[in-house]
Amino acid sequence: MKNKIKIAFILPSLAGGGAEKVILNIITNIDKKNFEPELVVFDKSGPLISYLPKNIKIINFKKKLLKNCIFLLIKYFYSNNPKIVFSTFGYINLFLIFIRILLPKR
Numbered sequence: 199m200k201n202k203i204k205i206a207f208i209l210p211s212l213a214g215g216g217a218e219k220v221i222l223n224i225i226t227n228i229d230k231k232n233f234e235p236e237l238v239v240f241d242k243s244g245p246l247i248s249y250l251p252k253n254i255k256i257i258n259f260k261k262k263l264l265k266n267c268i269f270l271l272i273k274y275f276y277s278n279n280p281k282i283v284f285s286t287f288g289y290i291n292l293f294l295i296f297i298r299i300l301l302p303k304r
């Protein structure tokens with residue numbers, strides 16, 4: 199059996215914005231035979247909770263702000279080793295670029 203590629207989709211919450219809808223649409227329609235999507239949210243709150251697919255693993259940090267999730271994100275990357283990290287938020291992408299040196303090399 200072929201190994202699935204683990205993808206971490208990162209969101210601050212499930213508020214009703216366009217970025218959240220895009221990620222939920224991708225997660226819902228991604229090829230589950232080749233990919234293993236995980237949704238990482240800072241705070242699992244918002245009106246889009248009902249749109250979450252039941253078969254998707256959700257990691258909820260239960261924090262409101264990125265600054266409170268820094269160590270939780272680094273710990274997540276070390277313990278789960280996603281091959282791809284995907285976010286549609288500029289400030290999260292910028293943060294990930296800065297902490298890249300602290301992340302596993304693989």
